[in-house]
Amino acid sequence: MGLSKPPRLNRLPRTLIRVPFTLGYTLVLLGTGLYARLGDPGTVHDLLADSSTDVSHLSQRPLLTLLVSALWAVGGVTSPYLVVFPLVLGALERRVGGVRTAGVFLLGHVLATLLTELPVAASVAVGHLPDSSLRRLDYGVSYGLIACATALAGLLVPRPRWVLLGGIGLVLAAGSLVDFDPLTEWGHGLALLIGVVCWPYVRRNARWRPSSKDSDAAEGGFAHSERVSGNT
Structure with a gap:
């Protein structure tokens, strides 16, 4: 009698099919990450500089720059984002779908970026900051990822929710100690708040979420609405 595959391995293809947005986006990040490692350093530097969401680029081509x-x-x-990214977005996509996950990600990415760069533009305009502040190297998925992680926390039962939120806070604090950038840290905080604002939206559209006695007691209304709608 042949050996059967472990249950988790049997579920892996089905899980990947259920998260096409996460899978496709992760492959894109792997591709650009490999190019950043193996490509010509000068070309890579120019591409990253052109991708920066600084005031200069946002004022010239806002949509393309944000994309x-x-x-x-x-x-x-080798970025740790490539490990955390599929775990967070995959978990959120399984609960609310790819389109809504993309919406939360884009909301965090776009709003946190604009809310950090627009004050810089205003400060330069009134002379509080030098013109050099209009150009800086700022790119990546951190704002959208933080928004999605925080939105995911809103779908968890109370104890795991606060553990996840505490973990996000600790990671952000540790990152600021290693490489402190006031604008980036401000953007991370804004992305976290954007994720919290998304809680009613993701809860209303969740396909399912874990249930426990604690969650029934703390959030009986949401659990009741799931039972009425027939979600599991």
Whole structure:
């Protein structure tokens, strides 16, 4: 009698099919990460500079800049984002679908970027900052990823929710100690708040979420609405 595959391996293809947005986006990040590692350093530097969501680029080509800046993971193919990204977005996509997951990601990426760069533009205009502040190297998926992770926390039962939120806070604090950038840290905080604002939206559209006695007691209304609608 042949050996059967472990249950988790049997579920893997089905899980990947259920998260096409996460899978496709992760492959894109792997591709750009490999190019950043193996490509010509000068060309890579120019591409990253052109992808930066600084005031200069946003004022010239806002939509293109916001798009291409989210095609790179800071650190390239060895970036920890490439490990966390599919786990977070995959978990959220399984619960709310690919379109809504993409919406949360884009909301975090776009709003956090604009809310950090527009004050810079205003400060330069009134002379509080030098013109050099209009150009800086700022790209990556961190804002969208944080928004999705925080939105995912809103679908968890109370204890795991606060553990996840605490973990996000610790990671952000540790990152600021390693490489502190006021604008980036401000953007991370805004992305976290954007994820919290998305809680009613993701809860209303969730396909399913874990249930427990704690969640029934703390959030009986949401659990009741799931039972009425027939979601599992």
